[in-house]
Every structure is written in C-alpha cells, then in structure tokens.
Amino acid sequence: MFTVRLPLLLHIAAARLIISPLFILLLLQACRATDGQVDCVASSCGIIPIIKSPFRLKSDPESCGHNKYTLSCESNTTVLYLGSARYYVQAIDYNNLTIRLVDDGVIGNNCSSLPTHPLSESSLTSHPYSATHLRKMLLFMIGEESLNEALVLVSCDNAVYSPLYLQTASCINIGSKNSSSYALVGNAVVASDLAETCTVVMVAMLPKTKKKNYQVTFQEVHQQLEYGFELSWQEYSCPHCRRPSHCYPLKFGIFHCNNAYYNIEEFLQNQTLMPIRYSYSDIKKVTEGFKDKLGEGGFGSVYKAKLRGGSFAAVKILGRGGSGGQDFMSEVATIGRIHHANVVRLIGYCSEGPKRALVYEFMPNGSLDKHIFHHKQSSLSLEQLYHISLGVAHGIEYLHRGCTMQILHFDIKPHNILLDQSFNPKISNFGLAQLNQPGGDHSIATMTAARGTIGYMAPEMFYKNIGTVSYKADVYSFGMLILEMTGKRRNQNAATDHSSVYFPSWVHNEVSTPGTPIAVGEVTEEEDDIAKKMVIVGLWCIQTNPANRPPMNKVVEMLEGDLESLPLPPKPVLYAGETVTRNEEESSTSSYMSSMCTQSIISTVSK
Numbered sequence: 182m183f184t185v186r187l188p189l190l191l192h193i194a195a196a197r198l199i200i201s202p203l204f205i206l207l208l209l210q211a212c213r214a215t216d217g218q219v220d221c222v223a224s225s226c227g228i229i230p231i232i233k234s235p236f237r238l239k240s241d242p243e244s245c246g247h248n249k250y251t252l253s254c255e256s257n258t259t260v261l262y263l264g265s266a267r268y269y270v271q272a273i274d275y276n277n278l279t280i281r282l283v284d285d286g287v288i289g290n291n292c293s294s295l296p297t298h299p300l301s302e303s304s305l306t307s308h309p310y311s312a313t314h315l316r317k318m319l320l321f322m323i324g325e326e327s328l329n330e331a332l333v334l335v336s337c338d339n340a341v342y343s344p345l346y347l348q349t350a351s352c353i354n355i356g357s358k359n360s361s362s363y364a365l366v367g368n369a370v371v372a373s374d375l376a377e378t379c380t381v382v383m384v385a386m387l388p389k390t391k392k393k394n395y396q397v398t399f400q401e402v403h404q405q406l407e408y409g410f411e412l413s414w415q416e417y418s419c420p421h422c423r424r425p426s427h428c429y430p431l432k433f434g435i436f437h438c439n440n441a442y443y444n445i446e447e448f449l450q451n452q453t454l455m456p457i458r459y460s461y462s463d464i465k466k467v468t469e470g471f472k473d474k475l476g477e478g479g480f481g482s483v484y485k486a487k488l489r490g491g492s493f494a495a496v497k498i499l500g501r502g503g504s505g506g507q508d509f510m511s512e513v514a515t516i517g518r519i520h521h522a523n524v525v526r527l528i529g530y531c532s533e534g535p536k537r538a539l540v541y542e543f544m545p546n547g548s549l550d551k552h553i554f555h556h557k558q559s560s561l562s563l564e565q566l567y568h569i570s571l572g573v574a575h576g577i578e579y580l581h582r583g584c585t586m587q588i589l590h591f592d593i594k595p596h597n598i599l600l601d602q603s604f605n606p607k608i609s610n611f612g613l614a615q616l617n618q619p620g621g622d623h624s625i626a627t628m629t630a631a632r633g634t635i636g637y638m639a640p641e642m643f644y645k646n647i648g649t650v651s652y653k654a655d656v657y658s659f660g661m662l663i664l665e666m667t668g669k670r671r672n673q674n675a676a677t678d679h680s681s682v683y684f685p686s687w688v689h690n691e692v693s694t695p696g697t698p699i700a701v702g703e704v705t706e707e708e709d710d711i712a713k714k715m716v717i718v719g720l721w722c723i724q725t726n727p728a729n730r731p732p733m734n735k736v737v738e739m740l741e742g743d744l745e746s747l748p749l750p751p752k753p754v755l756y757a758g759e760t761v762t763r764n765e766e767e768s769s770t771s772s773y774m775s776s777m778c779t780q781s782i783i784s785t786v787s788k
Contacts (some may be wrong), residue, residue: 193376221242229273269409280413285297333384335379336360339361347366379455435660467486523605548609566667569606570740573606581732588616649724649727651727659721659733668701685723689749692713
C-alpha cells in the first residue's frame with residue numbers, strides 16, 4: 182500500500198472502530214516520560230499566566246514542553262514566531278487547544294496600522310498549527326470548523342460599488358493616490374471573484390463574527406485584528422505530551438478510521454511545497470461547469486479547463502467510491518513534489534469533503550494509446566516513437582533515482598503517457614505510486630496486494646517465488662510499453678487492459694533471425710534499426726527474473742547507444758520454474774551486462 186505519515190485521529194476501543202473503505206498505514210508517535218527528568222513548573226509572561234506543555238519559554242529547561250511550541254518573553258510580552266513572522270500571544274486555551282495571536286504590526290486604537298506578515302491557512306503547512314478545529318462529541322471527532330475568516334485587502338484602479346467591498350479610506354489607503362482600497366471579509370472570497378481592476382495587497386486572518394460584510398465598517402474589522410485570530414495545536418499528534426516527555430516512533434500498522442475526509446485534510450496540511458489549492462467553486466468555474474470532457478476511467482472523469490491567466494489545464498475529478506481518497510493522497514504526495522520534463526506537472530488540487538479534484542498541465546496531443554492502438558499502423562513515426570520511449574525512460578529514471586524518496590509508479594502503460602504539443606512524453610497518473618527509501622533493502626517495496634494493469638504488471642506481482650517486488654516492476658512495465666510502441670503486441674487486443682498473451686518468445690525469435698524486418702509497414706533500413714533497438718531493450722526489460730532486468734539508468738544508456746553494441750538478452754521464459762538452455766550467447770550476454778552494471782544484474786538486484 183501507499184504509505185503516508187498521518188497523525189492518529191481516534192483513541193477508541195477496538196469494539197467501537199468503524200471500518201472505512203480507506204485503509205491508511207499510519208506512522209504513530211508514542212510519548213513516554215523520561216526517568217530522572219526535571220520537574221516542569223508552569224511559566225508565565227505578561228498577560229499569559231500559565232505557560233505549560235506543550236508550550237515552553239526559551240528560558241525553560243529543554244526537557245519541558247516541546248521545542249516546536251517554544252515561545253519568547255520579550256519586554257513582559259509573550260511572543261510566538263512563525264518563521265520570521267512575529268505575533269503577540271493574547272490567550273492560550275488548554276481545554277480547546279487554541280492560541281490567540283495578534284500580528285506585531287497591528288496597533289490598538291489605530292486603524293491605519295495593518296498586519297506586517299501575510300497569513301493564510303495554506304501558509305501554516307510548515308508549522309505545527311492549524312486554522313481549523315475539530316469538534317468533538319464524547320470520544321468521536323465529528324468534523325472540523327474554521328476558527329477564523331479571511332481578510333483580503335485589495336487596491337482597485339476603479340471604484341467598486343458592492344456591499345462586499347468595505348472602504349478603508351477613512352483609515353488608510355493601501356494603494357496609489359489614484360486608486361481605491363477595500364477590505365473583503367469571509368472564507369468564501371476567491372481570487373476569481375475580484376473585480377478586474379483590483380489586485381490583492383495582503384491576506385490576513387480575523388476571528389469569526391456573525392455579522393455580514395455589509396453590517397460592519399473597516400474600523401470594526403480593525404477591532405477584530407486587535408482582538409486577534411486563533412490557531413489550534415494538534416494534541417492528537419502526541420496525546421500524552423501534556424507531561425514532560427520525549428517521542429519515539431512505533432512500527433507501521435494498519436488502522437481503520439471513521440473520518441476519511443479528515444485524514445485527507447490532515448495529510449494535505451502536513452505537506453510542504455504544495456501546489457495551489459482550489460475551492461470546488463473555482464473548479465466549476467475554470468471547467469465552465471464541466472462542459473468539455475476529455476475522457477474518463479475507473480478513477481473518474483477528466484475535463485478541459487481554462488485558468489485565470491488564460492492557460493489551459495486538465496482537471497481530473499476523482500470518483501467517490503473505491504480507493505479514491507488513497508489515490509488522491511498518492512498523487513499529491515508524489516507528483517506534487519517533483520518537477521521533471523517527462524513527468525506531468527500538478528498545478529493544483531481541490532479537497533472539500535467527498536469532492537476531490539486534481540489540476541494538471543494540459544497535454545494537447547492526449548495519451549499515447551490514442552496514437553498506437555486505434556490505427557492499423559501508428560500515427561507516429563518510428564523516430565517519434567523512439568524519442569517518446571527515451572523520454573519516458575528518463576522520466577522513470579528520475580522517479581527511481583532523482584528524488585529524495587524513490588518513487589515507484591506501478592502503472593506504466595500507454596494510457597498514462599501524455600503528449601504535449603511537440604509530442605514530448607509526460608508520465609501521469611500516480612494513483613498507485615509508492616514512496617520508498619532509495620537504495621539498499623529499502624528498494625524492495627512493501628506490498629499487500631498486486632497493483633497495476635494486467636499485461637503490464639511484472640510477474641513477481643503474482644508469483645512470489647520469482648523475486649521480491651521492487652523498482653524493477655516499473656522496468657518490466659516500461660519493456661511492455663516499448664514493445665507495444667513497436668507493434669510487437671498486436672497479436673492480441675492491446676487496447677484492452679483486461680487480457681494479455683505471453684508473446685516475448687516469438688518476438689525474440691523474430692529479432693534474432695538475420696534479415697527479418699522488425700518494423701511494421703514500409704520503413705527505411707535506419708527506421709528498422711530503431712525498431713530493432715527498441716525491441717531488444719524491451720526484451721531486456723521484461724526478463725522474468727527481476728534481477729536480470731537492467732535499472733532505468735542502464736536502459737537509458739542502451740537506448741542512446743549503438744545497436745551493434747547491444748546483444749540479445751536470454752530468451753524469455755513463461756513460468757517461474759521454466760528454464761532455458763543458453764549456448765554461446767550466454768557468455769557474451771553475461772560479459773555485456775557485467776560491464777554495463779557495477780555488479781552483475783544477473784545475480785544481484787542493481788542499485
């Protein structure tokens with residue numbers, strides 16, 4: 182299963198657990214008191230009479246509280262720093278787990294003073310605080326509610342006549358002399374709703390009020406700024422940390438949570454370097470009410486969208502059933518953190534309860550399968566197919582070796598290769614992906630069930646006696662992909678995902694027979710050599726034994742190298758127990774692979 186780090190949400194007796202369709206592997210943290218630890222007495226500073234765990238002052242013993250919740254006492258004022266941003270602490274509620282803060286730029290009874298540090302919910306992702314709060318009923322967490330409202334300060338070239346726009350002129354003009362400045366209040370405010378001549382100057386947080394925008398003045402809004410906004414801290418991430426403690430990780434285990442939507446929300450808040458977060462109303466606007474459908478599958482539907490800047494995008498609306506939540510988190514956790522020329526870019530996402538969407542860069546030439554399946558002959562030239570295969574190989578190599586965490590895709594196939602306007606390939610659909618520690622034993626994936634598409638799945642997914650599941654499963658899928666691209670799987674209905682005929686044996690016979698043309702249709706000798714090289718590389722990649730498949734960096738070298746220096750791999754076998762007698766070809770094959778790898782990939786899984 183795809184593994185993510187999430188906090189433990191529920192402390193419920195086993196008999197009360199509600200099994201959800203979303204199964205998540207959680208890394209828990211348990212807390213234990215340290216023997217011989219210094220007794221921690223609550224501190225105080227200014228108007229804050231009690232500062233206790235998880236909070237601590239800088240002057241407190243290191244063993245008291247948690248260093249992520251360190252406060253400062255400056256001139257008898259309690260101060261919290263979020264990065265370089267400075268906030269005055271107005272109150273701490275240990276029962277509701279909230280802390281109330283005021284930006285250090287806001288001065289009491291001076292409505293011309295403004296926050297000096299822009300702050301929104303998304304900017305809290307790298308801090309141990311949240312702008313939402315769980316509502317509890319007995320032992321159950323029944324949902325979350327926002328603690329604050331957004332304050333958006335805008336400068337407009339032309340006057341705006343709307344009850345939603347509060348004039349700030351009586352206090353301050355935040356734009357040029359010839360512009361008008363306004364304040365908009367409420368979490369429903371989105372950038373696409375702004376008047377065309379308006380630009381956002383700052384976003385800040387206000388405490389919630391029951392008054393509507395048209396019932397307040399900017400002076401009253403400023404009084405809310407002076408009162409301060411609230412953030413919550415997440416006690417459930419270390420539930421016993423009210424006493425002095427240290428935390429240590431426990432082993433992985435499977436848990437069933439009865440609040441899948443909160444799991445997803447917490448996961449999103451824990452991510453850094455995130456793409457843009459869209460509201461569902463934004464998604465409906467950019468897709469014009471889901472007017473232009475590009476395609477659909479088991480995951481949901483894809484629609485064409487036009488973003489505010491004029492560029493096009495593809496919006497994937499995930500289905501509500503099955504493993505939609507898990508697939509959503511897999512995509513955001515993997516593709517959301519990487520940038521490569523041959524991996525599709527995730528522009529943004531939407532998560533509002535059961536409604537989930539992913540916004541990708543638009544690929545005008547669609548997916549590869551449309552170009553190689555629905556024609557008697559591929560609509561792409563062999564040279565184009567070669568460059569596409571090389572680009573995909575570079576993309577997979579980056580996933581395996583170019584990231585801090587190794588990314589295993591587990592669903593490489595033509596349907597998941599998108600083509601831009603120049604037919605450059607982009608790997609997409611990371612719903613089955615898994616993050617691994619690169620190298621060593623960690624290159625072996627932890628699998629609870631086979632994943633992928635029949636016909637492209639490596640045999641070790643089904644037959645455990647063949648070998649362990651690792652990044653070599655992607656190598657196998659890539660081999661099937663390029664054999665598909667050269668037309669060598671056309672003896673079956675390759676356009677379907679539901680059946681597969683084992684064909685490598687006759688492909689091997691064909692490519693090993695001198696004078697036999699490899700490419701389909703009328704081609705030049707040079708094009709036939711390109712096809713032959715792709716087929717040989719494909720046969721290397723689909724070796725039954727994972728240890729015999731080259732890693733993707735070697736696959737790239739093989740594709741970029743000369744055909745003459747590329748020997749045939751051993752003849753493929755169908756069953757795990759089947760053996761093939763190899764003659765003089767064996768020695769040349771072994772020597773080639775030994776020179777190509779730092780250690781023989783015939784005997785060892787290459788790093």
